[in-house]
Amino acid sequence: MSGDLPPRSSVKRWLVTTNHKDVGILYLVTAVFFLILGGVLAVLFRVHLWESGGTGLLDGTQYNRAVTVHGLLMVFWFISPFALGFGNYIVPLQLGAKDLAFPRLNALSYWFYLFSGLLVIASFFLGGAWEGGWYMYAPLNVPEYNPAMPATRGGDMTILAIMLFTMSVTIGSVNFLTTIHHFRAEGMGLWNMPLFTWSILLTIWMMLFAFAALLAALFLLASDRILLTQYFASEGGSSLLWGHLFWFFGHPEVYIVFFPALGVMFETFQTFSGRRLVGRKWVIIAMVLVAIQSFLVWMHHMFLTTINLEVKTLFMATSIGISLPFDLMVFALIYTLVKGHVRFTTPFLFSLGALVLFIIGGITGVFLGAVVLDYEFRGTYWVVAHFHYVMVAGATALIGAIYYWWPKITGKMYSETLGKLHFAAYFIGFNLLYFPMFVAWETPRRVFDYGEYLEPWHKVATVGGIILAASYFIMFYALAKSYVSGPDAPDNPWAFSRTAEWATSSPPPLDNWTGRPSYASGRLEFVDERAADGGVETATDGAGAGAAAEAETARQANAHDDHADHASPWPVAIGLGMFVLFLGLSEMDSYVESMHPEIEGSPDVTALVITLLGVAVLGVALFGLGRERFEAPTMPIAERWPFEGVDTTKLGVWFFIASDVVVFGAIIGAYLFMRIYFGWGEFETVPPSATIGLINTYVLLTSSFTVILALVMAERENKRGLLASMAATLLLGLTFLGIKAYEWGYEFSQGIFWYEELQYSMYFVTTGMHALHVTLGLLIAGFMIYRIVSIDAYLADHRPVEYFGIYWHFVDIVWVVLFPLFYLM
Template identity: 65%
Template structure:
């Protein structure tokens, strides 16, 4: 049996993967995968990429799309460098230059860096933890299509007058229509909102998968380091992007509805800075952590040595992930925050560098104690370490209040920022070479890979290091001191060398895809994680059985036999696992039956979202402007919303089977099913969203004077009535769940209908109240008091509306006998509805009484 598996691991030619055909006969694992979903087209079909929900396909889509946005943002960067060849260059006008700078920053940070990393995460993480797919495959596909269409929406902004031109930080009040009135600027904001929706869906999916679907015996301590970094990254994303969403919704409201949140004197600009940087600083680690995971994997593989201080390395990452939310104000040292607060955040900034010191030394000692193999993935990983050290040291300067006063707004910040962020890009490029054989079944050309690294490293340093020397150049300005011309011209030359290096990469990888040598299952001698124990590329359902580490090493368990991969591989992460007996799970049950792998609805939902937001971008002051243009935008919005409703209904009605348990390691969530924990993770993100809105209200009110603040609803009675309505509706949801558990159809229907009636009553009462306020002249744009009231309670009302739509759908299904044999969907709806009710218990006293 061992000989058979060793032969299977070394096959490179005679296999079929993911439904595609190669020369020779099908392997058994490929056959089982090919039959898993007859509706999934073969790899060579274009239709495959529009309907696939398989994590490996989605990973490839993410990777290719992110590389496209790399080229997009890179071309903009070259335009900037040509413009700066001499002071006041004439290639671009000042306004065009500002749009170029802004678009470059937004594209690289949002649409390239994190999605590039999550291309690898989608492909590799389920393989590393022994899962057949992510917990929610259709949501995984949806996250990709929302990402793609958000990028397309961003691109459209250039054809709507002017795109956003205020820098990637979009500082207020420059981001409001008074200073940036173009439709294109609004489109960028809506594109970012759609991108955040993609991130939230993806974060919930990865958190559920990693926490609930690890292989037998794969405890948290045994998780591969790349999976660890993704786990911490998605935790940070879940909360950080919720804060960004709050900021973007406030900005979109100012631009679309005419609210005066950010334009208000006495705190609007400072409020934006707080919300944005509460997201912005964790974003640095969100970008860098996956790169750190690639570095750790590459250092272990190409030194033949398990990472020195591995547990301390993990603890350091956890500490950084937590601390990342406590340092945001060091970006605000030039604001009016008092010196004591600035000093506190200077200390937290210096403190967060200490865990990174531990991680850097762990990587260095791993090299010292191992035997280095200078392959292309290792060269890029080592180069990333060097660049990150320089970026980290120069960043310490900015963490000191006094030095920050001198350096802020100069090219010192530009250089430091790129030495940190592009260090992450460097490691991720190494990850592309590292997993390229696994993803394609082909080996790249090592000489061209080495040439790529040489050009990349020289070009990068030639581009960015002169910026330290010309640091007195102001950011985002086309004029600079002629004394710095030489440094800027060197930087421009470096930019083109760096761009040339990517041409080498694209040639190498595209050519190797067709003529490269066949890749073995494990082309790297000391690679030990589970993805190297299956064919390259893996079959559709990943494994020939259910992966298990229960015996201390990787085995594939089927109902009839146990397959043990040959060789010394198949350990969780570069070390030996403790021998541990099975935990009593029926491992073979996971392989009985097949999951679905195809659905066109995620694509349709993404397209509909794009159309709806494109139409919405033309709105102003709560409506569409008169004339042909306004009518066109209104028509597009109506079509988009109708298509979105149709797509969502179609997606809910589709019979789709995701990965089925029981799974191996799920501590501490063994008794919580995937959907339920997914709902909890989503609600955790929603807590931050509402927390940000409530915090924004309190901050704005304090800035304007708490006592002088005019409470908008003059009569608290409508709010009190709504409080009773929602509290009663929570009780009716509980009754509906009890009835479902008892098998009472009429009781279930009565509970759901009562909940819906009470919710409708809430919205009707709210509409009457708002109508009376409007007649009193208190509109959304009357004052900052009315803006905060309407926007915050309106966001809550939107949540109530979503809940009512879900309730209506469930009533229709319950009338046909659904939920009587499985009341869990009623429970999940109840969790959401109770959350909405709890939020109102905070909003009522804040906006009606205090």
């Protein structure tokens, strides 16, 4: 069992912690680090643009890298993780939970996030960072069509870094969804959840599917660059394929970024106007509609492609339609202020500023939703200005969140004078930086030169950028001064706050509560479950009753240890293993090139050694995680609609499967798209043996039967039967892979390689992705057999066998889809 957490002053504490508040702080601090790095790059290229002519600080390659990595860092490594830092810290408190559902997975998600960012930084020093834009358009994302951007190790490393980041997002999404749907305090229905938690819930639902599509796209791109496949190096539809895959992620990402900011605005507007949000249920419905619609508008990013006008018109309608729910939310915020008594604190000023900026960004975005205007504005600084007025408006509200929850996180109050000075400098700098871009809209995007007549506007923008950057120094000084010598914060410093995090101490204790939070009576109460009569001790409506918070703090001081664990060394070890593995993979293309008859060169032995080292570290860490006894905080009494009949871990498995369905759907969809594009009948397919494919289908389906048999044996506590059934599953899976290896070997002997033709690439990559899933399943099965033999596992609790079965059946179903696609059609 994991030991107690070391003190906060110890470095070990931050390496092994799994507590949601610690992980939230790690996310926030790391996101600020990447904000500073991205901001430095932004200042560099803004200074470069001081004069027209492209004769500034940077050469063309340096400029492209600075702009690209700035975009990548801000979109992937700053804004969303920054919001999830607050989500980690605040959401369990607002729900009345002691932690997230899977604390070790929460820590693992953070370490994947950190190490993915370190991979991007390393790319600068290992062959050169990615310079082809954060959107990575095909076919310029492959070296064959972009000689100016060679297949550098740094470029490959950046792609692998984003893949690792998407894995972090997937793990985090499964965790948050399971927590919000299973760990709500008694009496807290979905309708009654705080609006910040609602915004995180919808954000995570969008993340689950949008980032799965991005992961599939990146997997195909990485296979092109490392394995030399032909997905985006083929003539014809490759650019359209990338556009569909990327923007199916890319447009929901706008709302993924902005929804947490909306949640902050809802909370702060209520708190500092002293009034409940007007039209609260309609606002929730509007957010749900936007979350759904966000996946139906991606093609408006592709108006300049060869897509026919009828389809473009349809997506123009959906793009304009998605603005309507936002209109409702904006009017709800404004009307809440009109009816309230506003106090202009620092958090409120940033939230109000975010609303103003977002209105400008939304209105200018409607222009881009019209096909005719998009033809004129696409590829200009109008898009740059609109994009930042939306995305950085979200960041503006999140900065307000720093000030809003700073007293809760640190137990210290900040200086309102410094906070308001920060807002003034920030708001002035922001508008001086981005509004001139609307005026200078004729400046081409992604180009370091522009017309001399636009130079005054670019100089104003550069001055604004410097002021905006300087405003952060005010924030850093204000927060540092507060942390070192600021006055102690009360448990609830805001007079009209309504949510549960203000009903515990500042900062909260390790397990958040001693009594069990409950809303069964219609208001927040703390049930002392250790009391002999099981009675209710103290109640508060969450609106600032100080006595309730003091009573809760007293109970926490006298609390007994409930033996929940908050530390594990394995998440950071797994993250390190993935980091080393991806470092090695970034140079593994040399091995494939050495196999290609038209490419000269010898394989890089160092890359192979690093890759194998990463596999070894990863294997040891995963084995250690599996063997570790870890007791996560539980919530026996909680609201779980609409998943009351599903236990917590099974729900997490189902959420993971839902994400994986999108990954496979995108990869299979890529095959169908390209085959239809080239003509279904004219498309030459790989001629695999239908007989071999049919045999393998029977083998895999039989393995599903043995998994069911294993579950039956576990339920009957029959160790021999369980062991035999799991061993049979393992053997059948190995048989499937053996037959697949024989089939591939025969195809190689016939001169059919994955790097020769597009159809070969699609066959090997799609079936290879499935084989990878089979291999992962077999590793899990092998570990489970080890546990059965060594400690008689799964006899007293058969649920892990059931969870493994869900995954294995999914893998089998995928093969049932792939078999007719590649063997019969």
